[in-house]
Amino acid sequence: MDFSLAEERRLLQDSISRYLGREYAFDARRKHAASPEGFSREAWNQFAELGLLGLTISDADGGMGGTPFDTMIVMEAFGRALVVEPYVATVVLGAGILSDAGSPAQKEQWLPAVATGEKLLAFAHSEAAARYDTRHVEARAKKDGAGWKLDGAKAVVLNGGSADALIVSARTSGDAGDERGISLFLVDPKAKGVTVRAYPTQDGSRAADVKLNGVAVGADALIGHADDALPVIERALDRGCAALCAEALGVIDALNAATLEYLKTRKQFGQPIGRFQALQHRMVEMTIRAVEARSMAIVAASGITQTDARERSRLVSAAKAYVGQCSRFVGQQAIQLHGAIGVTDELIVSHWFKRLTMINATFGDADHHLARVSDLMLSERE
Amino acid sequence: MDLEYTASERAFRDEVRAFVTANLPADLSAKVLEAKRLTRDDFMRWHKILAAKGWVAAGWPQQYGGPGWTPVQQHLFDEECAAAGAPVILPFGVRMVAPVIMAFGSQAQKDYFLPRILSGEDWWCQGYSEPGSGSDLASLKTRAERQGDHYIVNGQKTWNTLGQYADWIFCLVRTATEGRPQEGISFLLIDMKTPGVTVRPIRMLDGEEEINEVWFENVKVPVDQRVGEENKGWTYAKFLLGHERTGIAGVGKSKRELQKLKGIARKERASGRPLIEDARFRDRIAQIEIELLALEVTNLRVLSEEGTRKGPGPEASILKVRGSEIQQSLSELMMQAVGHYGVPYVREALDADYKGETVGGDYAAPLAGVYFNMRKTSIYSGSNEIQKNIISQMVLGL
Numbered sequence: 001m002d003f004s005l006a007e008e009r010r011l012l013q014d015s016i017s018r019y020l021g022r023e024y025a026f027d028a029r030r031k032h033a034a035s036p037e038g039f040s041r042e043a044w045n046q047f048a049e050l051g052l053l054g055l056t057i058s059d060a061d062g063g064m065g066g067t068p069f070d071t072m073i074v075m076e077a078f079g080r081a082l083v084v085e086p087y088v089a090t091v092v093l094g095a096g097i098l099s100d101a102g103s104p105a106q107k108e109q110w111l112p113a114v115a116t117g118e119k120l121l122a123f124a125h126s127e128a129a130a131r132y133d134t135r136h137v138e139a140r141a142k143k144d145g146a147g148w149k150l151d152g153a154k155a156v157v158l159n160g161g162s163a164d165a166l167i168v169s170a171r172t173s174g175d176a177g178d179e180r181g182i183s184l185f186l187v188d189p190k191a192k193g194v195t196v197r198a199y200p201t202q203d204g205s206r207a208a209d210v211k212l213n214g215v216a217v218g219a220d221a222l223i224g225h226a227d228d229a230l231p232v233i234e235r236a237l238d239r240g241c242a243a244l245c246a247e248a249l250g251v252i253d254a255l256n257a258a259t260l261e262y263l264k265t266r267k268q269f270g271q272p273i274g275r276f277q278a279l280q281h282r283m284v285e286m287t288i289r290a291v292e293a294r295s296m297a298i299v300a301a302s303g304i305t306q307t308d309a310r311e312r313s314r315l316v317s318a319a320k321a322y323v324g325q326c327s328r329f330v331g332q333q334a335i336q337l338h339g340a341i342g343v344t345d346e347l348i349v350s351h352w353f354k355r356l357t358m359i360n361a362t363f364g365d366a367d368h369h370l371a372r373v374s375d376l377m378l379s380e381r382e
Numbered sequence: 383m384d385l386e387y388t389a390s391e392r393a394f395r396d397e398v399r400a401f402v403t404a405n406l407p408a409d410l411s412a413k414v415l416e417a418k419r420l421t422r423d424d425f426m427r428w429h430k431i432l433a434a435k436g437w438v439a440a441g442w443p444q445q446y447g448g449p450g451w452t453p454v455q456q457h458l459f460d461e462e463c464a465a466a467g468a469p470v471i472l473p474f475g476v477r478m479v480a481p482v483i484m485a486f487g488s489q490a491q492k493d494y495f496l497p498r499i500l501s502g503e504d505w506w507c508q509g510y511s512e513p514g515s516g517s518d519l520a521s522l523k524t525r526a527e528r529q530g531d532h533y534i535v536n537g538q539k540t541w542n543t544l545g546q547y548a549d550w551i552f553c554l555v556r557t558a559t560e561g562r563p564q565e566g567i568s569f570l571l572i573d574m575k576t577p578g579v580t581v582r583p584i585r586m587l588d589g590e591e592e593i594n595e596v597w598f599e600n601v602k603v604p605v606d607q608r609v610g611e612e613n614k615g616w617t618y619a620k621f622l623l624g625h626e627r628t629g630i631a632g633v634g635k636s637k638r639e640l641q642k643l644k645g646i647a648r649k650e651r652a653s654g655r656p657l658i659e660d661a662r663f664r665d666r667i668a669q670i671e672i673e674l675l676a677l678e679v680t681n682l683r684v685l686s687e688e689g690t691r692k693g694p695g696p697e698a699s700i701l702k703v704r705g706s707e708i709q710q711s712l713s714e715l716m717m718q719a720v721g722h723y724g725v726p727y728v729r730e731a732l733d734a735d736y737k738g739e740t741v742g743g744d745y746a747a748p749l750a751g752v753y754f755n756m757r758k759t760s761i762y763s764g765s766n767e768i769q770k771n772i773i774s775q776m777v778l779g780l
Contacts, residue, residue, distance in 0.1 A: 295679035302385040374668035
């Protein structure tokens with residue numbers, strides 16, 4: 001057992017923090033979020049130069065061969081700075097899926113280009129009627145000569161409007177809720193029959209709804225084996241959840257630091273409000289949640305490395321559920337303790353709060369993941 | 383960063399497990415697992431088995447007869463013992479008074495008391511709280527007046543756990559009334575057989591007598607039974623609090639209780655189906671399971687970092703608060719799992735040799751009592767509110 005940060009990770013942490021501190025202050029972030037694409041290509045190129053975009057891509061595919069703990073370092077820093085770049089969509093989900101299941105040709109085409117920052121990816125999986133159920137896929141892909149023809153609709157695809165390729169899940173057999181019968185395809189968003197309706201999200205990021213109307217793709221668009229994509233999808237989403245847990249942790253720590261500072265400086269009734277025990281105990285509970293959220297972000301990152309898929313899911317869901325609960329508590333308390341200034345757009349505090357709220361709603365909220373842990377209990381041996 | 387135990391940690395765990403399996407008497411573990419009433423002899427049987435192996439004082443340095451384990455090893459030992467249903471090693475001698483004697487006691491005190499604590503020859507209890515001095519411990523009033531080579535002790539202590547069995551009590555007593563209240567306190571070791579010591583049991587809400595009042599009436603205590611300097615007792619008491627981080631979270635026991643809860647939920651029926659198939663109830667178990675995992679990893683983080691920092695930090699308080707809350711939630715859910723069979727009170731059924739008919743499942747009788755008893759965990763050894771004050775002041779600087 002070892003909880004210390006390896007030297008390389010400490011260096012990685014330092015270089016990200018230094019870069020974000022210099023170039024990604026709140027004003028810059030506001031500007032990026034308000035730009036047409038909703039993020040900064042310049043910052044993205046800097047991420048590439050820092051080695052962040054190829055961090056978890058294998059050496060052979062032009063990356064650095066990092067682990068989920070490296071992603072944790074990056075995402076924690078991103079959370080603090082409220083980074084809006086499409087890192088989860090492109091690197092964690094997109095590159096992760098292609099690394100896991102892509103053909104040699106697909107890897108060669110996309111992974112080095114992701115690592116250098118030239119290409120962006122998005123994962124178009126969730127559907128309106130599925131809510132957070134990973135196996136509920138209604139979109140269909142039918143054999144069409146050597147290739148496939150895709151029909152269906154995808155909901156709230158993170159950074160779907162900027163992607164150079166969409167990784168789309170569609171049913172090649174079976175019914176909506178079946179475990180088998182789901183396949184993954186690389187789809188060009190500019191292809192005939194694809195409609196991408198991009199929109200901003202509550203937290204200043206971007207997402208899109210995607211419609212597929214008789215979209216023709218070649219045989220080489222299929223990722224991995226037909227009908228057998230669910231394990232790949234679940235692994236990708238678990239990886240996404242672990243990344244979001246780390247991001248939430250960064251936000252929680254930032255919110256706590258800001259709130260503590262506020263309690264020490266804001267005066268009412270002739271003294272700093274931090275002198276009041278009702279507020280002190282609230283701040284202590286927020287601190288305890290932060291310590292526990294860090295433990296659970298570690299559990300999530302460690303869970304990703306598990307070879308047993310059920311145990312991986314159990315650990316990641318436990319983490320996503322609890323980090324979600326901690327996020328909700330810390331976010332709401334931070335706003336409350338800041339008083340009226342906390343509910344203004346002017347203060348970064350409200351933006352951290354919104355990001356935490358949206359993280360909870362992404363890839364399954366706390367209730368969803370609690371239920372996942374709960375249901376796994378049924379198949380436990382006595 | 384590696385959440386897995388190392389090969390040597392796993393080998394250590396296997397060694398502990400093998401020993402516990404071979405040496406923990408079955409009747410004793412059955413009592414613990416079924417939450418039956420434990421006697422003085424029950425505690426001492428296990429203490430002596432561990433003492434013979436040299437494992438009774440997990441946190442002690444080797445020079446005093448400890449096994450020289452790392453904090454992680456101590457944690458693994460706690461977990462294995464808890465999982466197997468071993469009685470706890472009572473903390474009063476091994477974990478509380480012994481470290482104070484080691485750090486501040488005279489050579490004669492070390493030579494006399496430490497071996498007897500190890501062997502189990504002396505049963506210790508704690509004399510801190512008084513009727514008027516709970517969380518505000520420094521306001522304590524029990525007096526010790528110096529008369530030559532003796533102190534004469536007068537006063538009353540309370541909330542004394544298992545003191546009815548004790549040979550010795552360690553006490554905080556007032557030896558001066560000037561200055562700050564913290565500055566006039568001394569740390570005395572008192573033989574419970576000394577004339578003038580009276581113990582009166584207090585019946586608690588679960589119907590059991592686990593706690594006592596202790597009265598001192600002109601009790602003569604030799605000065606050489608004072609630990610350290612006169613009027614410096616507060617320093618030693620503070621050293622004691624938060625000195626030990628292993629075990630404070632109760633992770634091993636809570637993991638065992640979680641498994642027990644799941645077992646009960648599989649056996650109980652609701653609408654004729656196993657209770658565990660009721661999603662609402664199962665979700666509540668899952669919630670505790672998740673919180674316990676967060677506590678476990680937090681605990682391990684603290685333990686694995688323990689060697690690298692000096693003195694107690696906020697961690698002990700965090701582990702105490704969350705550990706106690708989780709123990710309380712588990713006991714509450716367990717009682718809730720048996721539904722209306724949490725209601726009957728058959729006091730004799732808590733004895734291991736009870737031969738009468740059970741009411742409800744064979745596990746049902748103690749559950750409400752355990753829930754009632756567990757209310758103490760957020761009150762004792764510094765209430766959770768006091769722990770929050772500590773974090774607020776020492777860590778957050780508020």
